[in-house]
Amino acid sequence: MPILWLLLIVLALGAIGYLLGVRRAVASAGGDTRKLHSLPSYYGSNVFLATVIPALMLMAAWLLLQPVVIEAQISPLITAEAEASERAPDLVLADVRRLADGLNDLHEQNVLDDAEIARLNAGRDDVRGMLGQVGIALGADVAQPVLDGARDYRNLWARYSLAMSIVVLGAAALGFIAAIRNTHVDFRARNVVERAIKALLILASTIAILTTVGIVMSMLLETRNFFGQYNWTDFFFGTTWAPSFSGRGGASELGILPLLWGTLYISFIALIVAVPIGLFAAIYLSEYAGPKMRAWAKPAIEVLAGIPTIVYGLFALITVGPMLRDYFAQPLGLGDSSASVMTAGLVMGIMLIPFVSSLSDDIINAVPQSMRDGSLGLGATKSETIKQVVVPAALPGIVGAVLLAASRAIGETMIVVLGAGAAAKISGNPFEAMTTVTVKIVSQLTGDTDFASPETLVAFALGLTLFVLTLGLNILALYVVRKYREQYE
Structure with a gap:
């Protein structure tokens, strides 16, 4: 049946x-x-x-x-x-x-x-x-x-x-x-039903926790198998990424440093784009925009969060990449490729704008109006009030929003595949093609995979490294918010 x-x-x-x-x-x-x-x-x-x-x-x-x-x-x-x-x-x-x-x-x-x-x-x-x-x-x-x-x-x-x-x-x-x-x-039907509903809620939370534990354990076990076949010092400190499926890892160089460099480089450019634009948009919507402007501007910005990442990738591949190549990279002699760190970073930054703006807007709106009124009553201008009162009061939450956006940038795949290329190397030129950890995870697990070879098992080591990195950023964001959060009556 x-x-x-x-x-x-x-x-x-x-x-x-x-x-x-x-x-x-x-x-x-x-x-x-x-x-x-x-x-x-x-x-x-x-x-x-x-x-x-x-x-x-x-x-x-x-x-x-x-x-x-x-x-x-x-x-x-x-x-x-x-x-x-x-x-x-x-x-x-x-x-x-x-x-x-x-x-x-x-x-x-x-x-x-x-x-x-x-x-x-x-x-x-x-x-x-x-x-x-x-x-x-x-x-x-x-x-x-x-x-x-x-x-x-x-x-x-x-x-x-x-x-x-x-x-x-x-x-x-x-x-x-x-x-x-x-x-x-x-x-006593009500008592029985309420106990059953409570048990279902406990089961749902348990499933969520066990899912996280299962994800971590699956990566840990396969990562252990990988390090049983490949030296961990060569993985964490190697500067060359050149997997070869011809010799069970004998001819492979699986250093993670080029992938980490590309990941952090692209994420850094994305945050340079997203943080100022998102923060300034949040300040405008919270402090300057009227109700009518806010009613349509805030949803319009948040539409960016609902666009599939593959669409952003196509935008980077067809529009942003050729534009940067023709107007910046080639005239400056920095490269001839439309796939580059700058292409992926700019488009990813656009994608992250609503993450920063929405969270920052909610945090700024949580600052009590009495603090604004007190500053204005002492003779400060509106801009001085925002700069010296509102933003410092909301700063822990803003920092948390930025760190969460950074975690989102580190885990992005499709924009990097289409916008930054697949070259694993360490270079300071933002107009060269590079790649990230997530892209190589996908490439190592694509096609007929032999889970006895280090060339496939390395994907789990990469995933575990990325998991630890993003988990650290999330923990840091929670620590900053809880440590420096201002609570008002």
């Missing part, structure tokens, strides 16, 4: 349970809702939650564990093919999944009918030629072990999916029946 159908059936059963729960509660009170411990809606909500929540949690856990169990059962075929073809097991498993998905698609499109699938499952020799044609149609010459693995993968997936449907519907039905039987005039 498709997952969408299963989800809709469970939700429909929960909706029916809600209506029956309300009706049963009212009937148990003889039609007088005042005799009920809780409002009728709580009784219906109790039945709905008892029907839907356990079933959906069971389905989510099943979907997470099902691929692991299936891959464990077909691992002997995958291991044998990996040893025979001298390929990584992950790549063989990817072929198995791809072929299994292709067989499902062809079956759904009636290219393979049920009889042919049955013969496939029986392993008849006269079907192998047809399977080879299917493999070629899917984009590769498929070996027999991969075909067998795809057959087993498809069969096991169908079998476990059917079992999941039965178990999930059974759990929903048991919850439905149990909640209906507990619905009576003395049942």
Whole structure:
């Protein structure tokens, strides 16, 4: 049964349970809702939650564990093919999944009918030629072990999916029946529902925390594998980035310093653009603009935050890059490429303007009006009041906004790919092409990746380094805000 159908059936059963729960509660009170411990809606909500929540949690856990169990059962075929073809097991498993998905698609499109699938499952020799044609149609010459693995993968997936449907519907039905039987005039439905909602909120926060822990642990484990194959001093202090996939890292130079230099250089230029413009825009909107001007100017600035980064990248590639090359780089003899640090930095700075302006505007508006009135009453002008009273009072929050914008700049990818190029080098010329850590993470994990080679595992070391860098900036921003924040009555 498709997952969408299963989800809709469970939700429909929960909706029916809600209506029956309300009706049963009212009937148990003889039609007088005042005799009920809780409002009728709580009784219906109790039945709905008892029907839907356990079933959906069971389905989510099943979907997470099902691929692991299936891959464990077909691992002997995958291991044998990996040893025979001298390929990584992950790549063989990817072929198995791809072929299994292709067989499902062809079956759904009636290219393979049920009889042919049955013969496939029986392993008849006269079907192998047809399977080879299917493999070629899917984009590769498929070996027999991969075909067998795809057959087993498809069969096991169908079998476990059917079992999941039965178990999930059974759990929903048991919850439905149990909640209906507990619905009576003395049942404390409100207490039960509120405890269930509280448990769901705790679960949501726990998932968020565990997700962060999982991200960090996954990077740590793969980074440990990388440093088991590559010297950490060469990684952190090397000045050359030249990965080679020909020798298991023997011919590779994976120094991070050129990537860090490009990342910080581009981010620095972006902040030079974004911070003054964003801060001045925030001061104008907070202190000088009238209500009508502010009503349309602030949303207009914040539209920049909603533009996809790929659009900014195209803008850098087509407009900003050629303009800087033709009017600045070539006349000054600084370069002939439209992809440069300056191109990516300028466009990224434009993207960061709403981050700085919106946060700074909110912080400046939080400064009490009495401080402005006191300064004006002492004879200071409006500009002097802003410079000597308002901005110093809001400075911790402004610094925090700048640091958060810096974290956003360090993690940007698409603008750098299209605007700055992919050259990993250390240079002070802002009109030369350079690259960043995020771009190289993408390039190292693109295509058929062998997670046993340091050239692929280096992406996790780069990601962990970037994570530590941005985490440090965020912690610094929180420290500055909390240390120097002014609290007013």
